Amino acid sequence: MISKRIKEIAKYTKDSYKIIDVGCDHGYLIIEALTNYNVKYALAVDNKSKPLDFAVNNIIKEGLIDRVKFYLSNGLDKLDDECDAIVISGLGGVLISNIINDNIRKINKQRLILQANRNNYELRKYLAENNFVFIDEEIIYEDFYYQIIVAKKNIEKIVLTESQLHYGPINIIKRSKLFLNMLKKEEEILNKIPDSNTSKKEKKEIIRSILNESKRCN
Ligand SMILES: C[S@@+](CC[C@H](N)C(=O)[O-])C[C@H]1O[C@@H](n2cnc3c(N)ncnc32)[C@H](O)[C@@H]1O
Structure with a gap:
């Protein structure tokens, strides 16, 4: 299979x-x-x-x-x-x-x-x-x-910018439904980790900005 x-x-x-x-x-x-x-x-x-x-x-x-x-x-x-x-x-x-x-x-x-x-x-x-x-x-x-x-x-x-390295320059432009769902899922997981962890905090900010941008464009 x-x-x-x-x-x-x-x-x-x-x-x-x-x-x-x-x-x-x-x-x-x-x-x-x-x-x-x-x-x-x-x-x-x-x-x-x-x-x-x-x-x-x-x-x-x-x-x-x-x-x-x-x-x-x-x-x-x-x-x-x-x-x-x-x-x-x-x-x-x-x-x-x-x-x-x-x-x-x-x-x-x-x-x-x-x-x-x-x-x-x-x-x-x-x-x-x-x-x-x-x-x-x-x-x-x-x-x-x-x-x-x-x-x-x-x-x-x-x-590449940090966002592009994390999530892909083409994914960010295409903003497919699956891509946005993947980010939402990752955001959910990151929200359970304390913000004192700098790299997690940075990732959360990147995800937020891509998701906000996608809302603005819809
Ligand atoms: C987890 S399987 C993935 C198989 C398939 N490519 C896929 O996407 O489902 C990894 C396979 O890569 C082989 N592999 C790991 N390192 C390798 C290397 N350096 N050269 C060749 N084969 C390698 C392993 O023996 C194993 O069969």
Whole structure:
């Protein structure tokens, strides 16, 4: 059963020639991309053999084996020039940054499709400081709120504000219903923490200002 989260991430692979999925686990993202989003080929990478075996079995069952290469390997070590999209999802933001950074020289034209389970602030900071530009962002809800970040290498460094680092430059412009709901939920949680905690107080102020701005525009 392919989760809603994976289905939403897979949408961003549309029309890619070849994708690399780092941490492919059961291979569901690749199955979805090859079946529904016109992706021709995929590299399935996992650094543990069990998840990779699950991916091999599931991809065989779907009749897609001729279009996928499997690697028991670390991060983006197997990234090749034919790949035009990189997917890294379901890991922490710091680990995702490290995986990108380990092979940053090989990344040029590829679209990065990222979904961190935590530390989105750190991930955005890393991307901005390392000349990536944000081309899309989306919020998904499936028991939890998840953030998708789509980015690409840029010539110049971009500077993000604290609000943009926390909640995403494109999310703030798009102000989707799910995004605003995510902020309200986070505000509820922060309200239970004493204001003496400076970083929480700062976050609360950022959330308030985005929510107020969205009310003004409606
Ligand atoms: C929590 S699962 C997420 C799977 C899937 N990408 C998703 O979004 O549901 C993380 C997977 O990444 C693999 N993994 C963790 N670090 C990795 C790395 N540095 N290189 C390759 N695979 C890694 C793990 O073995 C595991 O199968």
